[in-house]
Amino acid sequence: MNPADGAMPVRDEAQDDRAQAIRDALHDAIVERRLAPGAKLVETEVGELFEVSRTVVRASLQMLAFEGLVKIERNRGAFVAHPTPDEARQxxxxxxxxxxxIAERATERLTDADIERFQAHLKEEARLLAERGPNARRAAIKASGEYxxxxxxxxxxxxxxxxxxxLIARSSLVIALYGQSGASSCARPEHADILDALIARDGKKAADAIRHHIDHIEEDLDYKVVASAPLRHVLRL
Amino acid sequence: MNPADGAMPVRDEAQDDRAQAIRDALHDAIVERRLAPGAKLVETEVGELFEVSRTVVRASLQMLAFEGLVKIERNRGAFVAHPTPDEARQxxxxxxxxxxxIAERATERLTDADIERFQAHLKEEARLLAERGPNARRAAIKASGEYxxxxxxxxxxxxxxxxxxxLIARSSLVIALYGQSGASSCARPEHADILDALIARDGKKAADAIRHHIDHIEEDLDYKVVASAPLRHVLRL
DNA sequence: AGCGATCAAATTGTATGCAATCTGACGATG
DNA sequence: CATCGTCAGATTGCATACAATTTGATCGCT
Incomplete structure (x- = not known):
């Protein structure tokens, strides 16, 4: 997979070049778990890093808040989201x-070029899973979502x-918070199974494969074990 | 239905009292078709109406842009969205x-209080459909979405x-642009049919009823007849 | 020491000023 | 008369200043 496409802009047409760029950078940092859930994002701090005023930073944070990756509390600031077990289930x-x-519809539209993209992605996923170290793990998590x-x-x-x-981005947060083994579900060859169903043009099978895959991801979660308590949310505030 | 709940704030917790209020007002105006698709929303103008600075207005417009009700074009301003036929299909x-x-899940959770709410809403819908005049028509459209x-x-x-x-808000825009008879689908007793299936706790039947209802709404559309051309989008810009 | 009030630092919320950009009009030129 | 260039007005993009709020610390009192 092209290493430059990690940003993947959310809006069809670039509207705020810079705000969008900051959003993308923060988005990636959150999804790759370089920013922990609950971490505070101070406007001036982010602004200095990117050399823009708070105005632009605020726009970025609002975007992330709309996507559910950041929570803005009035007069208190912006924090990386910290999904509750209930939110996670939702x-x-x-x-x-x-x-x-989506899988069913994809079955009908799959082109040869798409198949090649999938296969290249699977190869990259396998490579990252074989590697060791936190950076490879991070990259594997991200690649899994990108699939x-x-x-x-x-x-x-x-x-x-x-x-x-x-949903994928927020799932990444949930897995960071409640994931157990961290890699058991990723290690399964389920992504390949899904692709097989697509290639066979079997929509029902593809849909079932996806459902099972999601089941397995969620089975690896333990909502009891909350690593870093959000303090304020624990008491339902 | 309570006449005060038209706003229906999008975010769980009030974050920007005022920006949210402006968003709600504009949202209602768009959904009720007092603001036509393509209409320009000038920041200073809106700001004077609500007696706030452009800063707050911009936040409101950004919210609406995220919801797809407003399109922001760089250096040109914010316009009420004008969905293309392709967007409408999506x-x-x-x-x-x-x-x-959603209908299937609702079947499992439906309480008696919910049933009463539905029935009160249906009564209100019937009342509005019986009335004449553009305001009643607007109210009927809005009520239909609220169902x-x-x-x-x-x-x-x-x-x-x-x-x-x-999706409901954007559907309202699509119907405003491409709707034919304007009321044929609303006149059908399909909302009541859906409620019957819910009460019978028949999830499959409720899901089918919804599917048919959506089919009928879309059948009433004619993507060929574009009332007010968006000029810029017609030529794929 | 325990408790509470007051204050200062930090941070966010909002308004406003200036620069950049777009739009439409006017006028010069062929 | 048509066409193009220039310019003024309007509007948005961004930075910054000031007000409001929160937060944590210090000090005094019991």
């Missing part, structure tokens, strides 16, 4: 609603694709 | 993916509910 329920349908986004792009529905982008 | 495809599943949101709220998934809110 995220996966939403994925169970949307992704199987699902690749699937969404094939379905040719920009709205559902955007919904998926949000 | 909106309804997305609804076909999400709403039947679907009521359904979404029963499903107890805030994420899917938010997705639905966006």
């Amino acid at each position: 995220i996966f329920e939403s994925r169970r609603v949307i992704e199987p349908e 699902h986004l690749l699937l969404a792009s094939v379905a040719a529905n920009q709205i559902l694709e955007r919904f998926m982008r949000e | 909106i309804f495809e997305s609804r076909r993916v999400i709403e039947p599943e 679907h949101l009521l359904l979404a709220s029963v499903a107890a998934n805030q994420i899917l509910e938010r997705f639905m809110r966006e």
